[in-house]
Amino acid sequence: MLARTAGEGAPLLQGSDEALLRVEGLTVDFGGVRVVDDVSFELMRGRTLGLVGESGSGKSVTARAILGLVATGGRIAAGSVHFQNRDLVRATRHELREIRGRDIAMIFQEPRRALDPSFKIGTQIAAVARRHLGLGKAQAWKHATQLLSEMRIPQAALRMHDYPHQFSGGMCQRVMLAMALVASPKVLIADEPTTALDVSVQARILELIREIQVERDLSVLFISHDLGVIAEMCDEVAVMYAGHLVERAAVESIFGHPRHPYTQALLDSLPQRGVGRFHQIRGTIPMPGEWPSGCRFAPRCDFAEPRCSAPERVALVEAADRHLARCVRTAELDLEGVE
Amino acid sequence: MTTVLEARSLAKTFVSSRDLLGRPIRKVQAVKDVSLQIERGEILGVLGETGAGKSTVGRLLVRLEEPDAGSVLVDGVDVGSLDKSARRALKAKVRMVFQDPFTSLSPRMSVGDSVAEPLRLLAELDRRARAVKVAGLLESVGLRAEDARRYPAEFSGGQLQRIAIARAIATNPSVVVCDEPVASLDMSMRAQVINLLRDLQAERGLALVFISHDLSLVELIAGRVLVMYRGRVVESGTASAILAAPQHPYTRALVDAVPIPNPKRRALRGGARLERSADDEQHDLPGCDFADRCPLVMDICRVARPDPRPTATGDAACHLVEGDRPAQPVVDGAAAQS
Numbered sequence: 001m002l003a004r005t006a007g008e009g010a011p012l013l014q015g016s017d018e019a020l021l022r023v024e025g026l027t028v029d030f031g032g033v034r035v036v037d038d039v040s041f042e043l044m045r046g047r048t049l050g051l052v053g054e055s056g057s058g059k060s061v062t063a064r065a066i067l068g069l070v071a072t073g074g075r076i077a078a079g080s081v082h083f084q085n086r087d088l089v090r091a092t093r094h095e096l097r098e099i100r101g102r103d104i105a106m107i108f109q110e111p112r113r114a115l116d117p118s119f120k121i122g123t124q125i126a127a128v129a130r131r132h133l134g135l136g137k138a139q140a141w142k143h144a145t146q147l148l149s150e151m152r153i154p155q156a157a158l159r160m161h162d163y164p165h166q167f168s169g170g171m172c173q174r175v176m177l178a179m180a181l182v183a184s185p186k187v188l189i190a191d192e193p194t195t196a197l198d199v200s201v202q203a204r205i206l207e208l209i210r211e212i213q214v215e216r217d218l219s220v221l222f223i224s225h226d227l228g229v230i231a232e233m234c235d236e237v238a239v240m241y242a243g244h245l246v247e248r249a250a251v252e253s254i255f256g257h258p259r260h261p262y263t264q265a266l267l268d269s270l271p272q273r274g275v276g277r278f279h280q281i282r283g284t285i286p287m288p289g290e291w292p293s294g295c296r297f298a299p300r301c302d303f304a305e306p307r308c309s310a311p312e313r314v315a316l317v318e319a320a321d322r323h324l325a326r327c328v329r330t331a332e333l334d335l336e337g338v339e
Numbered sequence: 340m341t342t343v344l345e346a347r348s349l350a351k352t353f354v355s356s357r358d359l360l361g362r363p364i365r366k367v368q369a370v371k372d373v374s375l376q377i378e379r380g381e382i383l384g385v386l387g388e389t390g391a392g393k394s395t396v397g398r399l400l401v402r403l404e405e406p407d408a409g410s411v412l413v414d415g416v417d418v419g420s421l422d423k424s425a426r427r428a429l430k431a432k433v434r435m436v437f438q439d440p441f442t443s444l445s446p447r448m449s450v451g452d453s454v455a456e457p458l459r460l461l462a463e464l465d466r467r468a469r470a471v472k473v474a475g476l477l478e479s480v481g482l483r484a485e486d487a488r489r490y491p492a493e494f495s496g497g498q499l500q501r502i503a504i505a506r507a508i509a510t511n512p513s514v515v516v517c518d519e520p521v522a523s524l525d526m527s528m529r530a531q532v533i534n535l536l537r538d539l540q541a542e543r544g545l546a547l548v549f550i551s552h553d554l555s556l557v558e559l560i561a562g563r564v565l566v567m568y569r570g571r572v573v574e575s576g577t578a579s580a581i582l583a584a585p586q587h588p589y590t591r592a593l594v595d596a597v598p599i600p601n602p603k604r605r606a607l608r609g610g611a612r613l614e615r616s617a618d619d620e621q622h623d624l625p626g627c628d629f630a631d632r633c634p635l636v637m638d639i640c641r642v643a644r645p646d647p648r649p650t651a652t653g654d655a656a657c658h659l660v661e662g663d664r665p666a667q668p669v670v671d672g673a674a675a676q677s
Contacts, residue, residue: 054525054526054527055496055525169389198388198389198552199388199552199554199593199596199597200388200592200593200596201388202596202598203595203596203598206598225525225526226598227526227600228597228598228599228600229598230600231598231599231600231601231602231605232598232599232602232605234602251602252602252603255600255601255602255603256602256603265527266526266527267600269526269527269529269530270526270555270600271555271556271558271559278529278530278533278534278559279530280527280530280531280534281527281530284495284497284498284527284528285495285525285527338600338601338603339601
């Protein structure tokens with residue numbers, strides 16, 4: 001078993017050579033309370049990394065911190081975000097504003113709330129094109145129309161004149177995608193992009209994101225609490241619990257052979273045909289500021305031993321080939337995944 | 340089997356906008372024609388997407404909305420035919436649990452007061468008897484009697500939803516209508532609530548109407564299921580059988596759209612997608628409501644509305660369904676779901 005401390009963010013996937021975005025030891029505090037604690041991962045070119053976790057695990061804060069979007073009262077206490085020979089944590093506000101949307105774009109859970117109800121769809125997309133590409137009014141409109149139609153919105157030229165309330169939830173997410181892609185970014189951060197949508201709409205949005213990814217060679221950081229969506233979309237998965245990563249590996253490895261009891265418990269809590277009952281994880285997720293010492297999952301873990309509650313934080317170690325887990329018992333446990 | 344709750348041809352139209360004089364200019368037919376029956380101790384799933392009318396059906400069942408047409412029968416008694424005091428007695432028998440416990444429980448009332456409220460309004464109990472009852476109810480949902488004095492802000496979402504359930508069962512109802520009871524909860528919280536609902540059903544013979552958009556959840560918890568589309572039931576029958584082998588093309592499309600939490604069986608790659616959304620159009624078409632999106636649409640579908648007809652697993656309202664033959668041939672890709 002190889003202990004990894006400095007190199008936690010090293011690439012896990014074979015064959016994908018280029019790390020486009022490297023997050024190392026990212027730590028975010030809110031009012032002196034740690035919310036994200038020493039998170040490291042790499043986003044490979046043209047690949048999708050899934051960030052899974054429940055509410056309060058710190059996944060959305062991590063995603064926003066990458067772009068320097070930390071809400072009032074919060075600050076990045078440590079760590080770095082390497083992107084194109086730059087550390088975004090140390091970038092100026094001006095530099096970050098240039099990178100946001102141009103190189104790294106983000107879409108959110110509730111697309112309708114991200115759109116201004118009083119402006120036409122077209123005006124809003126075109127404004128982004130004018131801002132990032134320096135296009136004139138007519139050109140920006142044309143570019144926006146083109147993007148809207150690439151997002152598979154029928155009669156895009158006509159729909160440009162519609163207002164957000166005339167669009168369904170799924171259509172609004174397509175508009176958000178069009179806005180995100182205006183300046184041909186290399187990285188797309190998608191924070192629960194389909195959580196508010198119906199399954200049939202979700203399926204089409206997920207399909208669209210995959211197609212766009214291939215067409216544009218995009219790297220995607222896909223944040224979701226839905227293991228089904230994660231399994232459909234991702235090449236690699238990082239599981240967050242109580243502010244830090246507890247497991248990171250290729251998607252087949254995470255689902256097939258989880259190496260952390262929390263991941264297994266999540267898989268067990270999925271409704272499964274013929275099982276009848278949900279497996280229940282006892283207790284509740286510890287909130288920031290209330291994380292137990294040692295393993296933060298130990299109080300809820302079926303496999304916990306006294307040593308799991310040692311004062312020191314458990315290290316993220318290579319539990320199997322290119323499979324990191326933060327569990328002191330990982331080598332002796334034979335956890336079950338999905339078949 | 341005793342039928343504890345029955346709905347006959349419910350219909351409900353909402354006015355979505357009015358002109359200057361208050362005359363309706365746009366209406367939404369949320370529920371067009373829905374009939375259902377719930378037996379004692381049964382869990383009936385109601386599936387459908389946004390705008391299908393499933394929440395409105397739930398609200399009509401507990402009389403939070405008055406139907407424009409049709410009737411609701413509690414223990415065989417038509418609620419609409421009763422006077423106010425008689426209705427109150429029936430209200431105690433059909434209760435509701437809402438999606439978001441953070442907004443369905445008053446933040447200014449102690450948990451004990453919230454749970455006691457239906458007892459105060461609908462049951463003849465003095466203060467002391469209510470307190471004893473509330474303590475017992477909180478314990479039956481896995482909380483402590485002392486929690487009665489605490490306020491909602493001190494609880495997690497899963498705990499709050501259990502408190503909301505305690506309030507719903509306070510008056511010993513025979514049916515609880517649960518409208519997306521776990522949709523706003525995290526995965527590990529969902530299990531607590533679902534398991535609690537199942538225990539209550541088993542121990543008290545409680546019947547549940549379980550309204551959800553989550554197919555795998557409905558398949559897990561419900562015995563029977565109704566699939567709703569644009570205000571009507573398009574398919575109904577045994578939940579596990581219908582979701583394993585959908586007969587109606589709409590049910591088929593829904594099942595095919597569910598992501599599978601197993602990267603080896605990625606279901607969404609390839610396969611037919613439903614074009615457009617259910618909420619794109621809301622006109623009441625003369626034919627089948629699903630005709631404009633159906634991959635198997637025929638000429639007759641646009642002119643004649645299909646009546647529900649028996650299938651191998653229940654009923655489906657589709658011209659293509661015949662006897663035990665589903666509307667859509669089961670293709671190879673369907674194995675991904677089973």
